[in-house]
Amino acid sequence: MRSNLVLPQSVGVGVGVGVGVGVLMGWWAWRRYSHPQLPTQWEEAGEVTRLVVYPLKSGGGIQVNQADATPYGLTHQTLMTGRQAPRLTTIHLTFDGTVVTFTSQHHPRSLALTLDLTQITALNNVKEAVVFNADVRGYDCGDEAATWVSDVTQYSPGQQEGQGQGQPPLRLLYNGDLTLDRVARKPTYYEFKQFKKTDTLFYADTCAYMLLSESSVEELNTRLHSPVTSDWFRSNIIVKGTPAYDEDHWAYVKIGDVILRRVKPCDRCVFTNVDPTTGTKTHDQEPLTTLKKYRLLKEPEAVAKACSAKPVFGVHLGINQCGTIRLGDKVLVARTADNPNWKF
Numbered sequence: 001m002r003s004n005l006v007l008p009q010s011v012g013v014g015v016g017v018g019v020g021v022g023v024l025m026g027w028w029a030w031r032r033y034s035h036p037q038l039p040t041q042w043e044e045a046g047e048v049t050r051l052v053v054y055p056l057k058s059g060g061g062i063q064v065n066q067a068d069a070t071p072y073g074l075t076h077q078t079l080m081t082g083r084q085a086p087r088l089t090t091i092h093l094t095f096d097g098t099v100v101t102f103t104s105q106h107h108p109r110s111l112a113l114t115l116d117l118t119q120i121t122a123l124n125n126v127k128e129a130v131v132f133n134a135d136v137r138g139y140d141c142g143d144e145a146a147t148w149v150s151d152v153t154q155y156s157p158g159q160q161e162g163q164g165q166g167q168p169p170l171r172l173l174y175n176g177d178l179t180l181d182r183v184a185r186k187p188t189y190y191e192f193k194q195f196k197k198t199d200t201l202f203y204a205d206t207c208a209y210m211l212l213s214e215s216s217v218e219e220l221n222t223r224l225h226s227p228v229t230s231d232w233f234r235s236n237i238i239v240k241g242t243p244a245y246d247e248d249h250w251a252y253v254k255i256g257d258v259i260l261r262r263v264k265p266c267d268r269c270v271f272t273n274v275d276p277t278t279g280t281k282t283h284d285q286e287p288l289t290t291l292k293k294y295r296l297l298k299e300p301e302a303v304a305k306a307c308s309a310k311p312v313f314g315v316h317l318g319i320n321q322c323g324t325i326r327l328g329d330k331v332l333v334a335r336t337a338d339n340p341n342w343k344f
Helices: 002-006 012-034 086-090 117-123 143-153 214-221 288-294 301-306
Strands: 043-053 062-064 066-070 092-096 099-103 113-116 126-131 134-140 209-213 237-240 250-255 258-267 312-321 323-326 330-335
Touching: 043 066, 043 323, 086 143, 113 117, 113 143, 117 134, 209 214, 209 258, 214 237, 214 312, 250 312, 258 323
Parallel strands: 209 237
Antiparallel strands: 043 062, 043 237, 043 330, 066 323, 092 099, 099 113, 126 134, 209 312, 250 258, 250 330, 258 312
């Protein structure tokens, strides 16, 4: 520290003060770097046009008029994923208190599945699963639910490498209160500095929030033979009124009282090629093939290398301040260029 270098050792008080100031300045710098202040100036960028919650991992989304933004994502949100079982996207849920009803056009006998989550929790049949190398737990919903989901997906245990014949069918898990301490999955290939230890999620892959603009989807559709909708990208906050891909440049997003921070771009995998209405993969690997032509990152180098085959589309967000989001809410943003404390 500077005072230690310039003051003689006999000036003990000076050294003590120098160390104290150095520690204080070091703490202030750490605090500012690791807990950057929120923006004080915001720019109106558009408005919320759709809110979608996904109570079933990889299942169909539910459009709502408003939702509470919590540390775990938009509420109404309650493992095998659609990458391996695309027909999961055709399963739709409706809620009546603690009773949830599952329906799908692909059930062979057009039967619905109805479960009371209170009863599921009371049975306390807890099972473990893995989501992207993260251990998670859930309440097993029973054999009837497992059979129903397996019938809809037509999933064969032999489909996945390392899974032999004779294994039990898919199981349906309810997270309940068993995943409250699961931290957002921070990538290992790059130090995305905006992740916080307070960022949590239930069964999502990476983050509790994903935002996408309608204009980005519209621009993509000018490049495709068959247009897609925002449902193909499973974003839970969809914004209109912004230029295409403007969300790439937002550091923070403010909607009502809710404040979100961009933690990383959303890199896309083969799940993007699953048509959410039919639950089938596209024969031409679209829209992923087209996205690879112009949405691959070039920097930072480590991210570009790790995502060399994964185009980015939409942004992952963490939450700084909870509240309620409603359709038609104005979307205010603070841009990365105007917030030097925000680092990618």
